[in-house]
Amino acid sequence: MPWRNTSNPYQIWLSEVILQQTRIETGVAYLERFLARFPLLSDLASAPQDEVLKYWEGLGYYSRARNLHAAAIQLVEDFGGEFPESHLELLTLKGVGPYTARAIASFAFGEQVAVLDGNVMRVVSRLLGDPAPIDQQKTRKEFQQQLDFWVKDSDSRKFNHGMMDIGSVICTPTNPGCMICPLESQCVARKEGLTAVLPQKGKKLVRKTRYFRFYLLRKERELLIRQRPQAGLWGGLWEIPNDETTAEEWEAKKGVGETVWLGSGKHIFTHFDMHYHVFSMELKAENYPIEGQFEKYEKIHTFAFPRAVLNMFDQHLPGLTKPTDK
Numbered sequence: 046m047p048w049r050n051t052s053n054p055y056q057i058w059l060s061e062v063i064l065q066q067t068r069i070e071t072g073v074a075y076l077e078r079f080l081a082r083f084p085l086l087s088d089l090a091s092a093p094q095d096e097v098l099k100y101w102e103g104l105g106y107y108s109r110a111r112n113l114h115a116a117a118i119q120l121v122e123d124f125g126g127e128f129p130e131s132h133l134e135l136l137t138l139k140g141v142g143p144y145t146a147r148a149i150a151s152f153a154f155g156e157q158v159a160v161l162d163g164n165v166m167r168v169v170s171r172l173l174g175d176p177a178p179i180d181q182q183k184t185r186k187e188f189q190q191q192l193d194f195w196v197k198d199s200d201s202r203k204f205n206h207g208m209m210d211i212g213s214v215i216c217t218p219t220n221p222g223c224m225i226c227p228l229e230s231q232c233v234a235r236k237e238g239l240t241a242v243l244p245q246k247g248k249k250l251v252r253k254t255r256y257f258r259f260y261l262l263r264k265e266r267e268l269l270i271r272q273r274p275q276a277g278l279w280g281g282l283w284e285i286p287n288d289e290t291t292a293e294e295w296e297a298k299k300g301v302g303e304t305v306w307l308g309s310g311k312h313i314f315t316h317f318d319m320h321y322h323v324f325s326m327e328l329k330a331e332n333y334p335i336e337g338q339f340e341k342y343e344k345i346h347t348f349a350f351p352r353a354v355l356n357m358f359d360q361h362l363p364g365l366t367k368p369t370d371k
């Protein structure tokens with residue numbers, strides 16, 4: 046893993062934030078593109094937010110990209126372009142939470158703090174034989190205290206890399222490799238035959254289903270697009286006009302006015318499933334009472350869109366999203 050060999054806090058920060066988003070192979074490709082365009086903290090801080098979002102396009106959780114950009118500016122303006130070395134100071138940066146602050150402090154500066162991700166939660170739960178639900182804040186706090194006690198007076202880089210590796214490669218959710226685990230002799234779950242029932246989880250998240258209609262409104266070879274507000278879902282990204290509808294209306298596949306139904310799809314968010322229809326219409330009149338701006342097909346790929354909208358383009362207007370740098 047390329048970021049393992051560096052103690053550069055900027056690269057560690059980027060890799061931690063990007064790799065929280067996606068599988069390692071995909072994340073490494075994004076990281077390389079990001080570092081090629083923004084090799085230094087100052088490059089990221091001085092870039093327009095739109096461009097940062099464009100390089101993040103497809104990763105989801107766009108607030109993280111906006112926070113990354115805001116924190117880069119904060120580091121240049123308030124910290125003289127240098128990263129603070131303690132996790133407590135790192136926590137004051139926009140969007141930097143306990144996991145990322147601890148990862149930077151440990152991997153870049155050797156601070157003796159433990160890094161607790163989902164995989165490490167599983168290892169600790171089994172190691173202690175602790176049935177406390179790992180999706181609760183109280184458990185996270187207790188496990189964090191335990192790990193911080195263990196990491197004291199040790200090489201925190203090695204400790205954290207070791208725990209994260211055991212969690213991702215050996216102590217897997219099903220069929221953990223206890224036979225080759227360096228923690229086997231101390232592991233309560235292994236001794237008491239609890240590996241299949243630990244860790245425990247609390248209440249299941251109730252997923253909602255929401256229904257949307259998206260509109261490809263065209264004028265010759267131009268498409269109507271608009272930018273979303275900075276706050277909220279897809280904040281700061283571009284989209285095509287759309288509205289939310291009820292399950293009954295959605296079933297009827299009926300769009301607004303003369304629009305023609307093209308197809309349907311589904312996009313999965315953390316808290317809800319979005320079912321959508323895509324409608325299309327060639328606009329004839331000169332004035333349209335619709336918020337947005339017309340952009341030529343050839344320019345569409347220069348704007349940052351969420352993955353769901355990119356999928357709609359790929360399906361119904363192929364060739365539109367072909368960026369030159371991917």
Ligand code: SF4
Nearest residue numbers: 216221223226229232
């Ligand atoms: S012995 Fe088995 S259950 Fe215990 S930490 Fe190692 S892999 Fe996980």
